Amino acid sequence: MKTGTITIGYLQxxxxxxxxxxxxxxxxYLKLAEECGELARAIRKNLRPSEAGQVKETIEEELWxxxxxxxxxxxxxxxxxxxxxxQKEALxxxxxxxxxxxxxxxKEIQRETPSxxxxx
Numbered sequence: 001m002k003t004g005t006i007t008i009g010y011l012q013x014x015x016x017x018x019x020x021x022x023x024x025x026x027x028x029y030l031k032l033a034e035e036c037g038e039l040a041r042a043i044r045k046n047l048r049p050s051e052a053g054q055v056k057e058t059i060e061e062e063l064w065x066x067x068x069x070x071x072x073x074x075x076x077x078x079x080x081x082x083x084x085x086x087q088k089e090a091l092x093x094x095x096x097x098x099x100x101x102x103x104x105x106x107k108e109i110q111r112e113t114p115s116x117x118x119x120x
Contacts (some may be wrong), residue, residue, distance in 0.1 A: 009082045015065040016075045032069035
């Protein structure tokens with residue numbers, strides 16, 4: 001598995017710092033639905049970057065947009081997905097018995113609130 005420094009918690013903090021408007025939760029949902037449609041189009045056309053660093057109108061761009069709005073919605077409801085994911089995976093493993101256990105690294109990662117200047 002690939003390891004890195006971006007976590008669900010960091011992304012939630014980042015999005016909360018730059019785009020936290022709970023009163024717009026329905027608009028965030030509509031944007032999520034729109035981005036899912038754009039992702040479907042990108043997948044159907046197999047739109048991949050033509051060169052390094054080029055993500056405009058690609059599957060990569062649309063996946064990030066879907067994740068962004070899903071996390072923005074979680075933030076509106078005060079849902080910490082790093083807490084929910086293990087609980088939901090435990091239910092999934094009981095239901096589907098895939099034989100693969102969900103075991104994130106035990107090391108605690110310090111969550112910092114990103115500054116608004118980090119950009120999207």
